[in-house]
Amino acid sequence: MKNISAAFFGFFLALNAFGQNPFVQTDTPTFTPPLSPRNVGYQISANLDTDSHIISGREKIYFLNTSHKAIESIQIHLYLNAFASNQTPMESEIAPLRKMLKVPVNRKTIGYCRILHLTVNFSSVLHTLQVNNTVAAFTLPYPLNPGESTLIEIEFETRLPRLVIRSGYAGSFHMIAQWFPKLGVLRKDGSWDCPQYGGNGEFYSDFAVYDVRFDVPEGFNIIATGIKQEKATANHRNKFHYYAEDVHDFVAIAWDQFKFRKRKVGNCQLTVAYPPGHESVSLREMDALEGTFRWYNTHIGPYPYSAYTVIDTPFCALPASGMEYPMISTGFALKLVPEWFRLPEETVVHEFGHSYFQGMLASNEFREAWVDEGINTYMTALIMEDLYGKCNFNALPRFCADGFDRMLNNDYTALRYQKPDQPADTYTNRNAYTEASYDKVSMLLKTMENIIGKDKIIEIMKDYFNQFRFTHPNGKDFLRIFNAHTDNRYSKLMDIVIHSNTVPDAAILQVNRVAIPPFKGFVPEKTAYMEATANEKTVRFTVIMGKHQLPLPVPYRLTFSDGSVLNGQLEAEESTKTVIVNKGSEIRLVEACIDPKREILIDMDRSNNRYSKKGNTARRMGSAALLLIVMELYFYVF
Amino acid sequence: MAIHYLTQVALLILAYFVTAPGHFIKEHFGLFHVFGLWHQLAPLVLPLVLILYVLDGWLILSSLSTLLGRPLKRMDFLMYLSTSIFYLFLYLLSGGILYAALSPLIIHLRLSANTEVPVLLSYLLLILLIGLTWKWLTYLKWRSRIIYFQRDIGFSLKTPMAGWRNSLKWRDFFAFLLIVSGTIGIPLFFLGIGCYLQAPPLLASALMTAMLCFTIGKFFLLYTLWNRIAE
Numbered sequence: 001m002k003n004i005s006a007a008f009f010g011f012f013l014a015l016n017a018f019g020q021n022p023f024v025q026t027d028t029p030t031f032t033p034p035l036s037p038r039n040v041g042y043q044i045s046a047n048l049d050t051d052s053h054i055i056s057g058r059e060k061i062y063f064l065n066t067s068h069k070a071i072e073s074i075q076i077h078l079y080l081n082a083f084a085s086n087q088t089p090m091e092s093e094i095a096p097l098r099k100m101l102k103v104p105v106n107r108k109t110i111g112y113c114r115i116l117h118l119t120v121n122f123s124s125v126l127h128t129l130q131v132n133n134t135v136a137a138f139t140l141p142y143p144l145n146p147g148e149s150t151l152i153e154i155e156f157e158t159r160l161p162r163l164v165i166r167s168g169y170a171g172s173f174h175m176i177a178q179w180f181p182k183l184g185v186l187r188k189d190g191s192w193d194c195p196q197y198g199g200n201g202e203f204y205s206d207f208a209v210y211d212v213r214f215d216v217p218e219g220f221n222i223i224a225t226g227i228k229q230e231k232a233t234a235n236h237r238n239k240f241h242y243y244a245e246d247v248h249d250f251v252a253i254a255w256d257q258f259k260f261r262k263r264k265v266g267n268c269q270l271t272v273a274y275p276p277g278h279e280s281v282s283l284r285e286m287d288a289l290e291g292t293f294r295w296y297n298t299h300i301g302p303y304p305y306s307a308y309t310v311i312d313t314p315f316c317a318l319p320a321s322g323m324e325y326p327m328i329s330t331g332f333a334l335k336l337v338p339e340w341f342r343l344p345e346e347t348v349v350h351e352f353g354h355s356y357f358q359g360m361l362a363s364n365e366f367r368e369a370w371v372d373e374g375i376n377t378y379m380t381a382l383i384m385e386d387l388y389g390k391c392n393f394n395a396l397p398r399f400c401a402d403g404f405d406r407m408l409n410n411d412y413t414a415l416r417y418q419k420p421d422q423p424a425d426t427y428t429n430r431n432a433y434t435e436a437s438y439d440k441v442s443m444l445l446k447t448m449e450n451i452i453g454k455d456k457i458i459e460i461m462k463d464y465f466n467q468f469r470f471t472h473p474n475g476k477d478f479l480r481i482f483n484a485h486t487d488n489r490y491s492k493l494m495d496i497v498i499h500s501n502t503v504p505d506a507a508i509l510q511v512n513r514v515a516i517p518p519f520k521g522f523v524p525e526k527t528a529y530m531e532a533t534a535n536e537k538t539v540r541f542t543v544i545m546g547k548h549q550l551p552l553p554v555p556y557r558l559t560f561s562d563g564s565v566l567n568g569q570l571e572a573e574e575s576t577k578t579v580i581v582n583k584g585s586e587i588r589l590v591e592a593c594i595d596p597k598r599e600i601l602i603d604m605d606r607s608n609n610r611y612s613k614k615g616n617t618a619r620r621m622g623s624a625a626l627l628l629i630v631m632e633l634y635f636y637v638f
Numbered sequence: 639m640a641i642h643y644l645t646q647v648a649l650l651i652l653a654y655f656v657t658a659p660g661h662f663i664k665e666h667f668g669l670f671h672v673f674g675l676w677h678q679l680a681p682l683v684l685p686l687v688l689i690l691y692v693l694d695g696w697l698i699l700s701s702l703s704t705l706l707g708r709p710l711k712r713m714d715f716l717m718y719l720s721t722s723i724f725y726l727f728l729y730l731l732s733g734g735i736l737y738a739a740l741s742p743l744i745i746h747l748r749l750s751a752n753t754e755v756p757v758l759l760s761y762l763l764l765i766l767l768i769g770l771t772w773k774w775l776t777y778l779k780w781r782s783r784i785i786y787f788q789r790d791i792g793f794s795l796k797t798p799m800a801g802w803r804n805s806l807k808w809r810d811f812f813a814f815l816l817i818v819s820g821t822i823g824i825p826l827f828f829l830g831i832g833c834y835l836q837a838p839p840l841l842a843s844a845l846m847t848a849m850l851c852f853t854i855g856k857f858f859l860l861y862t863l864w865n866r867i868a869e
Contacts, residue, residue, distance in 0.1 A: 102745050171750045257752065277753040314752040335753035398834060618836040624653045625829045625845055627686065628646075632852050634687050635694065636776050636818065 022062050022151075023209045025243060030227070035246040035304060036207030036470040039064040040183055045213040048176070048254055050220060053160040053169045059180055061152040062209075063144075069190030070143040073128075074120075074152070079178035079197045081134045083111035083161035083168070088133055093199035093430070094165050101319065103162050111161025111168060115181060119153045134197040136181070154181050163319045165199060172220075173313070174254040175320040175330075182249075185364075185472070193364065200433045201366035201424030202323075203358060205248040207470055214240040216254050223273055223309055224252035225327045246304075246470060247326035248362050253311050261286050265293055267306055272331075274312035281333040281344055282312050288345035291387045292352045299458050300356060301465045308355070310348055322347050324354030340395035342388060346403065349387070350380040360469045368475045369433070370420035370498065374441025375478070377403075379461070381442065382454070404446060404601060407439045412503065412604050415440060419501045421475060443601045444497045450599035451552070452486060460485045492551050497602060504550035506570070506594045507608035512542040515585060537585035543592050543611075546576040550603060557596040561588040570594075642697045643853040649690055650845060695719075698860065702787045705864060713793040717786050724798040725779045732771045740764045777814045778805060784860070784867050810866045817862065821855025 023041035024034075041062035046055050065071055082090035086105040091098075103109055118126040120140055128139040144150055158179045163170040167177040184194025185206055193204065214222045218236045226244025233239070244250065253273075261272040261282050270289050274282035289310055297303055311330045313321045321332040329351030333344040357379065358365060358372035365372060381403040384392040391400035414432035420441050427433040449457045464473070464481045475498065483491045496502055516539060518532035545556055551572050558566040560583060570577050592611040595603060603609065695718050703710045740760065747756045781801025785791070791800060825848030832844035 102748070275752045277755070315754045315757065316748065316750050316752070335755055336758070617838040618841060620654050621838060621841040621845065622833050622836070624650055625833055625841065625848075627653045628650060628845065628848060629826065629829070630687065632822070634691055635852075635856060636772070636822075 021064075021209050023060075023211045024245065025211070030243075030245045030306070031304065037066065038207060038209055038246065039066045040206045040208040041211075042180070042182075042208055042250065043211045044180055044250075045215070046180070047215040048174065048217075048220075050169075050172060050174065050217050050254070053174065055158040055160070055176065055179060057156050057158065057180060059154050059156065061154070061183060062149060063152060063183060064149040065144045065146050065186065067186050067188050067190040068146055070145045071140070071186065071190050072143050073137050073139045075135060075137045075184040075192040075194035077178070077182045077184060077194060077197065078113040078115070078131065078134055078136050079182070080111040080113040080158055080161065080167060081131070082197045083109075083164075084133075085110065089196060089425070090134075090198050097319070098164050101164060103164050109162035111159050113156060113158045113179065113181065115154055115156050117153070117155035121150055122153075132196075135184070135194050137192075156181050163317055165319055166202075166323055168320070170314070170317040170320075172256050173317045173320075175313075175317060176252040176254060177320075177323070177325065178249075178251075180250070193366075195366045195423075196425065198425045199430060200427055201369060203249060204362070204364045204366050204472075207246050207248050207362065210242070210244045210247065210250040212242050212250055212252070214242070214252060214254075216240070219256045220254050221256065221258050222252050222254050223258070223271075223311065223328065225250045225325060227307060244305075244327065248359070249326050251325040251328055253328075255314075257314070263290060265290055266297070268293065268303060269307045271307070271309040272312060273309060274333075275314040277335050278312050278333060281335065281337055284339075285310055285312060285331050285333060285344055285348050288348040288387070289352060292349045292383055295383050295386060296352070296356060300462050301469065303355060304360075308352065310351070322351065324351045324358065326355070326359055329354065342384070342393055342395065345388070346380060346384055346393060349383050350376060353379045353383070356465060361465060362470075362472050363474060364472065366424050368421065369424045369437040370441045371473070371475050371478055373437045374420060375445065375461075377438045378442035378445035378449075381446065382449070382457075404443070407443065408601070408604065408606055410435065410439060412439070415501060415503050415604075417501055419499065420497070421499050440497060440503075440602075440604070443604055444494070447552070447600050447602040448482075448486075448490060450601070451490075456485065490552075493602070496549050496551075502549045503604055504548065504602050505605050505608070506547040506550055506554045506600060506603045507545065507605075508543065508556075508592050508594050508611045509546045509576075509608075510542070510544040511589060511592055511611045512540075513589065514540045514542070516540055516582070538582050539585050539587070541579075541581045541583065541589050543579045543581075543589075544576065545570060545579070545594050547594075547603075548575070550600070552600060554595050554600055554603070555597070556592070556594045558589065559591040559593075561590050639853055639857050642694070642857070643849060645693050645697070646690075646849045646853065647846070649686060650849065653686060691722075698856070701857065701860065702784065702864075706787050706790070708790075714787075717793050717797050718783065720793075721779055721782055721798045725775055728775050729772055732775065733768050736764060736767050736771065740767075773815055773818065774811065776818075777811050778802060780814075780860070780863055781805060781867065784863050788864070788867060807866070810863070813862055813866070814859065817855060817859045821851055821859070825849075825851040 021038045021041040023043045024038070042059055044057055044059040046057035048055050063074070082088050085091070091105065098105070115126070115129060115136065118124065118129055118138060123141045125138045125141060130137050140150070160174060160176065160179070161168040163175060167175055167179065169175070178197070182205060184192045185204055187193055195201065210226060212224065212226070214224065216222055216238050218233060218238055220238055222238070222240040224240070224242040225247055226242040228240065229243050230241040231238065257275055258273045259276060261274065263270045263286055270286065270293060272282045272286045272289065289308070293303060293308065305327050307327055309328045311328060312333050313330050315334065318332070321330045323330045329348070331344055331351070332347040337344055353376040354372065357376040361372070363371040384403055388395070390402060392402045393406055394401040412435050414428065414435045418427055418432045418436045420436045424433060427436070445457065460482055463485065464478055467481065468477060479494055482494065493504070496504065515537065518534055518536050520531045521529065523530050543558060547554055547570055553569050553572050555567065555569040558579065558581065562583070566579070566581060568579065590612065594609050695715070699710055699714050699718055703714065740763065744757065744760045744764070747760055751757055778801045782798055785800040786797055791797065828844040829848055832841035
């Protein structure tokens with residue numbers, strides 16, 4: 001036994017010299033040369049008990065010290081400890097969701113991840129393990145110098161919680177996400193970036209090689225990150241072998257009722273795995289997936305992996321929906337979702353977009369969620385418009401709406417005290433997180449698109465992708481590229497929006513109408529007293545407009561009842577402007593509108609953008625009708 | 639009836655002006671603004687419903703006492719108010735019981751169903767059961783109020799339950815159900831079309847028709863029940 005251990009140890013010492021990840025399949029590597037540094041590798045074998053929802057696993061982790069310092073300890077994520085009790089930070093974040101789903105915290109619904117054995121280069125270090133909720137740390141038997149690698153072996157037990165958010169089981173559906181002990185990210189200065197797992201931030205990991213074997217009861221299927229190498233059945237158990245290179249996470253889904261829809265596009269196998277009953281909606285998802293796949297490959301850069309799967313979750317597993325993982329995402333679809341309501345399509349477009357923005361451009365989602373979520377939300381709207389036209393979110397003609405129409409009607413009060421550039425766990429609630437990280441940034445990028453043009457913004461995204469793919473870019477990297485492409489013309493606005501809690505606003509502040517009496521008086525040049533006739537009455541319209549923290553030129557339009565239109569703009573440096581117009585006394589100001597074409601979307605408070613006497617009647621009557629119905633119902637109740 | 643109708647029109651006109659969102663309005667009036675309307679209306683609903691309740695109660699009580707051929711008494715108002723409160727309590731109680739009875743099924747389906755269809759059906763069943771129970775309670779409430787007048791039994795604690803005895807007259811209940819459904823359903827249909835098209839003349843005429851339907855329906859209902867109970 002000692003000889004075998006010594007042989008393994010020698011093998012790893014040899015690896016140190018070459019820096020080769022030992023879990024790369026040498027006979028059939030997927031990517032040559034590697035797409036990422038591959039300083040981490042995982043070899044996992046896991047056994048799922050679908051009754052107790054417990055995964056018993058063993059993993060070997062290859063880890064190369066890429067920092068500039070020798071390290072003495074290692075930090076790992078034990079994500080599912082977030083569901084271990086009702087006292088964890090995650091639980092307080094998801095309490096409203098748990099209440100809505102009516103899933104109480106009890107011995108059947110909790111989840112955890114615990115380490116049973118832990119060795120580093122065959123020396124047990126379990127006694128040094130310190131667990132703090134979802135993060136554990138242990139001491140290495142000897143310091144690991146820069147450029148040296150080590151082998152960590154872990155035996156672990158994970159219990160999946162009842163599905164409330166992202167991971168867990170629902171009926172026989174098992175969403176096996178963030179389930180294994182996973183290394184944090186080692187910074188160049190030798191410190192660890194391994195934050196606690198919460199409801200808002202999701203990923204931040206190194207690119208790695210995953211060689212994973214799953215053992216599930218017969219009848220269960222496993223869909224997982226990577227390429228399926230093998231499936232075998234023995235002793236009433238199904239055994240799956242998956243292998244993935246240059247991905248930052250590994251997720252698996254086990255279920256016994258999946259149906260599949262497959263389509264080959266280029267060298268990539270696109271799959272939608274859906275529950276019985278979702279036949280028609282899964283076809284919509286597949287069309288959206290193919291369209292998005294082609295769009296990204298044409299406009300941004302190639303999708304390098306040879307498979308992508310959308311998991312259309314069953315109704316009971318909806319809390320797992322709308323999540324992105326490497327090579328896999330979960331869609332949001334209901335059997336009865338009508339054709340005109342394109343939420344399933346939008347979810348597929350958004351989650352596939354994460355293959356680029358966070359999947360390959362692996363920014364730190366805990367620290368700067370806006371870098372992937374904000375940009376990807378904007379890209380989603382851009383692609384949805386290309387694929388489905390103007391009414392890409394709601395295609396009912398009367399209620400035609402795109403993604404931005406929906407966003408503009410959100411409540412953005414949280415933006416008064418939250419900003420995009422802050423750690424995900426510092427947001428007061430989920431709404432504040434989405435308003436700041438998703439909506440505000442995507443509105444900013446849409447505004448930029450309206451000014452600099454769609455082609456230019458796609459060019460910026462393409463450049464960002466080409467420069468930083470398979471690395472860990474941050475917000476500064478993106479802003480640097482953006483500002484370079486736009487000659488720093490919009491850097492001030494970008495800073496205001498991203499680094500502060502200010503919401504830029506443009507508004508019609510005041511509209512006055514003053515009657516000017518006909519002229520009576522002395523005219524010096526004619527040296528005579530003159531009086532205009534009574535029918536020469538005029539009125540003076542004074543329109544006061546203003547803008548706040550919005551260093552962009554903003555157009556305005558005044559429309560009068562004689563059909564005349566006055567167009568102009570507030571210059572970038574102007575904070576207020578007064579427009580005075582004289583008209584005949586019978587003329588009315590029909591509409592005063594700032595940003596009439598709705599191009600400056602970062603002006604998110606649209607309620608003060610328009611003064612009008614038109615269009616109020618139907619709205620008032622609609623309100624009155626609603627009131628009438630409520631009033632009338634009382635007769636049958638009181 | 640005419641006074642009733644005019645009262646409603648007056649209240650609606652009041653609502654029209656009070657709910658006016660001012661000159662600064664959103665650029666689009668889309669699907670998502672419809673949800674926003676509620677926040678605008680909520681502070682107005684309670685006072686206007688209370689005003690209508692008082693006016694409506696007074697007009698209906700006047701009609702019933704006219705049918706009886708006697709002037710209104712103070713006790714009539716007390717009877718009207720007490721039946722309202724008593725039956726409101728019963729509505730809430732029955733709704734709560736039905737929800738509690740069906741919630742294990744609903745939760746089970748929510749946590750295990752592959753599609754949303756069984757869950758929606760279970761909610762539909764709940765709404766249907768609550769609707770039918772409430773209609774039955776409303777039927778009993780109006781029977782109690784009419785019996786109080788017809789038999790001139792005087793106000794006591796038993797008055798709100800006066801209509802319970804000999805109440806299993808299905809023909810009466812279905813007549814009640816038909817009139818109520820027509821009274822609510824037809825105007826709602828027109829109002830729905832008016833709101834969808836957002837054409838002010840159409841919406842205005844739909845509103846006027848709706849109110850006419852409500853007024854006629856209410857008095858027709860009282861008249862029918864009065865006659866059926868008198869037989």
